[in-house]
Amino acid sequence: MQGFRCVVCDEPVEERMSAACNWCDQRYHLNQRNDVDAKDCGQVWVDEQYMALQFACDNCLADGGSPPSRADSDRSIRRIPVRPRPAASPRRRRYTRRP
Numbered sequence: 001m002q003g004f005r006c007v008v009c010d011e012p013v014e015e016r017m018s019a020a021c022n023w024c025d026q027r028y029h030l031n032q033r034n035d036v037d038a039k040d041c042g043q044v045w046v047d048e049q050y051m052a053l054q055f056a057c058d059n060c061l062a063d064g065g066s067p068p069s070r071a072d073s074d075r076s077i078r079r080i081p082v083r084p085r086p087a088a089s090p091r092r093r094r095y096t097r098r099p
């Protein structure tokens with residue numbers, strides 16, 4: 001089975017570790033899991049107006065400086081962190097989960 005190639009860094013990427021950019025329709029690295037460290041070559045956020053997930057690769061983000069919005073007048077797209085990271089706490093790996 002063929003994997004994809006990231007449009008941003010030109011490296012191979014698995015489907016589950018990537019997403020399709022909404023603007024250029026190409027695959028890019030997007031780590032959608034909390035429990036693994038992986039590359040991100042783009043972002044995902046929630047478009048509040050459409051209540052839909054928006055995906056954009058770094059190429060397209062760099063192009064416009066900010067994610068192009070279908071509602072250009074609305075600059076209030078709030079980016080939500082997909083993987084909230086505790087800012088000040090030391091990095092620890094947990095192998096046990098609480099019920």
Ligand SMILES: [Zn+2]
Nearest residue numbers: 006009029041
């Ligand atoms: Zn990449």
Ligand SMILES: [Zn+2]
Nearest residue numbers: 021024057060
């Ligand atoms: Zn793109």
